[in-house]
Amino acid sequence: MIQLKHSSRQVGFTLVEMVTVILILGILVIGVSSFVIFGTRIFVESSSIDQVLGQSRFAVERMTRDIRNSVPNSVRIRTDNSGNFQCIELLPIEASSSYLTLPIYPNASALTGTIVDNNISVGNGLFAIVYPLANESITGVNDVYQASRNKRFAVQSASSSANIITLTFGGSVQFAEQSPIKRIYFAAQPVSYCFESIAGSAEVILNRYSNYGYIVSQPVPLTMGSGVLMAENITNNLLLEPAIKVTEQNLMTNSIVHLEPRFSVNGETFKYQHQVQVTNVP
Template structure:
């Protein structure tokens, strides 16, 4: 009599193997999924913190070169904005009088030779943003730059005779060619430049994922015992996580 040998697997064995493999695959898949989610969250968090640090440092660095008392916080169609005029050149004037003059003669703090630019303006002893208006007696348009008689002395020719309403106690003057505006709008931080003729550049995106309701600029104007203080609070929100940054800069430049 010939015995029969069993070959292959039974249906129950196949089902059990499939179930075991399925459970193992689910476990491995979940483990891989958690690892991937953790990596993506860490990456997004690092990107958010990197752009936050960049935005804070960029604003702080530019504010250190602001013309004194040119800062202004506004709320308009551009959003919540901080505007100021960056210093192009600065120095000490030697004019004995600021009445009916057509040239500002002075020594620059920079050693490099100044380069004339269209719409270049000179301001002396500004105390408020209105002092930068074209109708103000504290500003004048520069039409040319010539070398003076002494080392690092320069002659800034004006567009006619001007009489400045007040002079600087330290005989300082500042040259600027544009203004800069940082704005919080549509959950982003942008930077725009406006030249002295009023032409604006396209806004440049500096940071996103900002919570506009929890972010703001604050300006504490100059006092007798200190220079102006600019503070800002940036709150970044992404994937349910929030990071808040507070920073304060003292504008050391004085009229």
């Protein structure tokens, strides 16, 4: 009888093989994790840059629209002597037209006037402005903000008939001067854009203020209530590197507002050099 012998063989890993596999897996994990961390860092930094770029574009575009659409000679700038803020104030136009009859000196004062109805909406809450000529930075007075100049009067109501709008004022009024082209503007309330330094920091923020009323002397941020944050990460030194500059108008050209805010993100900076022409045709 033949007996068959069965041999048993043990299968496994040696210590050297296990250590080798662990080292290889560790190298792979380190490589993959470094790639993931690097990719995540790029994504976070790109997102931060895109956010600041989008925010800055929005702020500059909003300022541009308001400045370009402002009542003639309503733009004025105030910079704090300590460099804590720099503000630009203006009066956005809500509507404009040509007037037919208005109580304008030397005519007697009256409660009403008529304008051309060119599909505009005029009513309570708006002010009628005629020939705002005096600019504060040149003459020391301002036809827009100083009620005593008799260039701005509140509209109480308006009614339209046969392409003519009849304005009713809040009282008997008399405008100071005729407009050479019989132009009339309608506006509500002034707005201000203020670059403000953050205490204890080199950072500057941009706020927009509104609904604070007409003030003869250009107001400062603390007197205008709560502003709406428009942009952050601004690094201008407002005394040495103003964020706003103005080239005043003359007989040949309109005034130009220069917007030059500098933004910083992730150690990199970029600066706008944007010019806005202010149409001064009262």
